Amino acid sequence: MKAYRLLTEEDTSAFCHKVTLALSKGWELHGSPAYAFDAETGKMRCAQAVTKDVDGVVYDPDMKLGQL
Incomplete structure (x- = not known):
């Protein structure tokens, strides 16, 4: 997965x-990373997508992706 x-x-x-x-x-x-102004807070925000191949795991919408 x-x-x-x-x-x-x-x-x-x-x-x-x-x-x-x-x-x-x-x-x-x-x-690439993204950088945008958050008008609600008045601050800049960053975003970066990451992926990881995980063997032997079946996707479940309740899984905690940060713990993979």
Whole structure:
């Protein structure tokens, strides 16, 4: 199974740490990062898609993708 996640966070070092943690757990970058202004909070937000091939797992909509 190929798992997909979209990591998002305000434009702080926390976003880089979130992506780095996912990479350290075997997730791979998928596409380019996105950067946009959140008018509701007045802050910039970042997003990065990541994917991971997971053997022996059957998709379930209740699964916690971050724990794969």
